[in-house]
Amino acid sequence: MSLLREAALIAGKDLRIEARARVVGQQVVPFGLIVLLLFAFALDPDRGVLTRVAPGLFWVTVLLAVLLGVSRAFALEADNGARDALRMSGLDGSSIFLGKAGALAVELLAFEALLTLGVVVLFDVRLASLPPLILASAAATVGLAAAGTLYGVLAAGIRARETLVPMLLLPVVAPVLLGATRAWEASIDGVPGDAWPWVGLLVIFATLFVGIGMLAFGPLLEES
Amino acid sequence: MSLVVRLRSAVCLLGRFPALAGVDLDVAAGETVLLSGGNGAGKTTLLRLLAGLIPLERGEGTVLGVDLGADRRSHRRRIGLVGPETGCYDDLTVRENLEFASRAAGVGADAVDESMAAFDLGRLADVRHGRLSTGQRRRLALAAALARRPELFLLDEPHAGLDAPARSQLDRVLRETAADGRAVLIASHELDLVRPVADREVVLVNGQAAGVLPEGSPQAPAASQPSQPSQPTETPETPGIPEPPGRST
Numbered sequence: 411m412s413l414l415r416e417a418a419l420i421a422g423k424d425l426r427i428e429a430r431a432r433v434v435g436q437q438v439v440p441f442g443l444i445v446l447l448l449f450a451f452a453l454d455p456d457r458g459v460l461t462r463v464a465p466g467l468f469w470v471t472v473l474l475a476v477l478l479g480v481s482r483a484f485a486l487e488a489d490n491g492a493r494d495a496l497r498m499s500g501l502d503g504s505s506i507f508l509g510k511a512g513a514l515a516v517e518l519l520a521f522e523a524l525l526t527l528g529v530v531v532l533f534d535v536r537l538a539s540l541p542p543l544i545l546a547s548a549a550a551t552v553g554l555a556a557a558g559t560l561y562g563v564l565a566a567g568i569r570a571r572e573t574l575v576p577m578l579l580l581p582v583v584a585p586v587l588l589g590a591t592r593a594w595e596a597s598i599d600g601v602p603g604d605a606w607p608w609v610g611l612l613v614i615f616a617t618l619f620v621g622i623g624m625l626a627f628g629p630l631l632e633e634s
Numbered sequence: 635m636s637l638v639v640r641l642r643s644a645v646c647l648l649g650r651f652p653a654l655a656g657v658d659l660d661v662a663a664g665e666t667v668l669l670s671g672g673n674g675a676g677k678t679t680l681l682r683l684l685a686g687l688i689p690l691e692r693g694e695g696t697v698l699g700v701d702l703g704a705d706r707r708s709h710r711r712r713i714g715l716v717g718p719e720t721g722c723y724d725d726l727t728v729r730e731n732l733e734f735a736s737r738a739a740g741v742g743a744d745a746v747d748e749s750m751a752a753f754d755l756g757r758l759a760d761v762r763h764g765r766l767s768t769g770q771r772r773r774l775a776l777a778a779a780l781a782r783r784p785e786l787f788l789l790d791e792p793h794a795g796l797d798a799p800a801r802s803q804l805d806r807v808l809r810e811t812a813a814d815g816r817a818v819l820i821a822s823h824e825l826d827l828v829r830p831v832a833d834r835e836v837v838l839v840n841g842q843a844a845g846v847l848p849e850g851s852p853q854a855p856a857a858s859q860p861s862q863p864s865q866p867t868e869t870p871e872t873p874g875i876p877e878p879p880g881r882s883t
Contacts, residue, residue: 416738423723423734430725430762486723490763495721495778498685499738500711632707 413508416501420509425516427486434517438478439524445471446528457534464533465594468525469587472554475521476583477576479514480558484566493566493634503628507559511623515555522547539597542605546593549612550586556619557583563627567634585615636663638786638817639684643693646676646683646841653679655841656693661819663785666812668828669821671838677821678717680838681788684819685715698785711739714779715788720771721778724764728755728774731763732781739782749781752807753800768795776804787811787818793827805831 428434449467453460487493496506529535537543561579565571589611596605639661646654654676661667669677682688684697686706695702700709715721722731732746732755750756753773758766766774772795779787787808793801808831811818822828829835836843 419734419737423726426730427723427725489724491717491719491721492723494687494715494717494719495735497687498710498713498715498721499735500740501738 413502413505416505417508417512420501420506421512421516422509424483424486424510424513428482428513428517433482434479434521438475438517439521441478442471442475442521442525443528445474446525446532450532460533461535461598464529464535465591465598466587467533468529468594469550469590471525472518472522472550472590473580473583473587476514476518476554476558477579479517479555480562480575480579481572483510483514483559484562484571487566493631497631503631504624506631507563507623507627508620510562511552511555511559511620514559515551518551518555519548522551535598537598538600539602539605542593542602542609543597546590546597546605546609546612549609549616550590550593553586553612553616553619554583556616556623557586560619560623560626560630563630563634566631586612589615637661637696638663638665638698639819640696641693642695644683644690644695645692646679646688647691648679648688652691653841654683657838657841657843659836659843661786661817663817664812664815665834666808666818666820666832668825668832668835669819669838670823670825670835675838676841677838678790679841681715681717681790681819681821684786685713685788686710687715711782712785713788714782714784714786715790716775716779716792717790720763720775722763722771722774725762727760727762728766728777729759731774732778735778736781736783739784741781741783745781745783749777752780753777753803769797769800772796773800773803776807780807785816787816787820789818789820789822791822791824792820793822793824801827 446467449463450460453463487496526537530537558579561575561582565574565578568574589608593605593608593612596602596608637660639659641657641659644654644657644659645652657676657680659680669680671677679688683690683695683702686697686702686709689706690702698709698712700706723734726734728750729746732749733743736743736745736749750759753776755770755773755777758770758774763771763774772792776789776792779789792804796804808818808820812831812833820828820832825835
C-alpha cells in the first residue's frame, strides 16, 4: 500500500471515530465558543478593543483546542491496547503520522470555521481580505496539527502526558500564534500585502514539522 | 520443514529485570506450539519479543526470516498477535475493526467475511466494539488477527473468556491454520484446552525454556533444554518438567 493510501486509512479511521464519539462537536466547539464569550464579557466595555484583539484571541482559542485534539487523538490509541495493534499493523510510521495529523487538521479546520463565525458575530470583525486569511489559516492549521501529533506521540507513553503536552507544545507553536495573528490582522485591516510574509512563515513552519514528523513519528511510536 | 521462529540464548530485559534469560526455541511452519509456565515465567514477554514489540537484548533471534537484532518491524505485517487486550476501537463496529486490520495488512476484503464467519460474528457485524461482551470482544480480537492472514499467530491466553462454542471455533481455526502451513504459538495456563491442538509444549520457568513435551519431539531442539543444571522440581501446572535453579522473581 502506498504512503498516501495508508495515511488515508488512518485518517479515515480517526475521523470516523470522532464522528461517532462527537467529542469535537459536543465538547471542543462549545469550549471554544465559551472562551470567546468569556473574552467578550471581560472586554465588553470597549468594542474597539475586542475587534483589535480578535485575531489573537481567535488563535489562542485554536491553540487550546489543539491541546484537546492532540489529547483525544492519542487517547484513542491508549484504549484496549490499540497502540500495540497500531504498531503491529505493519503501517509505516510516516503514514500513521500523516493520517493522524491529517485527521486532526480536518477537525481543526471545522472548528476554526465555526469559531470564525463566532468572532464575526461576537467581536464585530469584518473579514476584508479572504485569500491571505484562508491561506494563513490553512498553513497554520497544518503546522499546528503536525507539531501537535509529533509532541502527542512523544508524550503518549508518559503518565503525566496531559500536563506535559501543553508544556512541550505551546512554546514550540509560538511562531504559529504570532504569524497567524499578524496575517489575520492584516487581512482584517484590509492591507493583505502585509499578510503574505507571515503566510510564508506559516508555510515554512508547516513544512518543517510535517518533514520532522514523517521522520521521527515511527521511532517515537516504538518507544511510547 | 522451514523454521518460522529461531531463538538462541535470547535475553530480554524489562527495565533491569531479565524477563527472558536465555531462551532457545525453534518453531517450524505448520507447527502449533503451546508455551506453558507459571505467572511471570516469560510467556507474554516471549510473544512480544517475537512480535518485535520489545527488543532482543542479547542472543540471536529470527522470525519469518527477519533478524530481530537488526530489524524488529518489517515482519509485523505477517504476524497475527492476540494479547490480553483486543487492540480494537470502541467506536468502530465489528466489521469496521476487521476491515481496518485487514486493509492495514494489505489483505483483501474477503478476509473480513472469512474471519467473521470463522468466529460467528456475522450478526454482530454492525455492533460497536464498545458494546460487545467480554467473550464477544475476545472473538473479535481473534478474528482481527485472522483477517490479516498472518504466517505466524502469536496468541496469549486465547481461550480466556470464551464459551464452549467459541472455544470449538477457535480450535477449528487453529487446526486449519496449522494445516495451511502457518505456525502458531499459544501462551496459556489452560493446558487442558490447548494441549489437544498443540504439536508440542515448551515450558518456560523463570524466563528460560525448561523443557519440551513430548520428550524427543522431532521439533524439539536440543538447545531447548535449560542452560544451567536443573533441579528435579516440579511446577504445579507442568508435572514432570524439570525446573532450573530458582531465581527470585
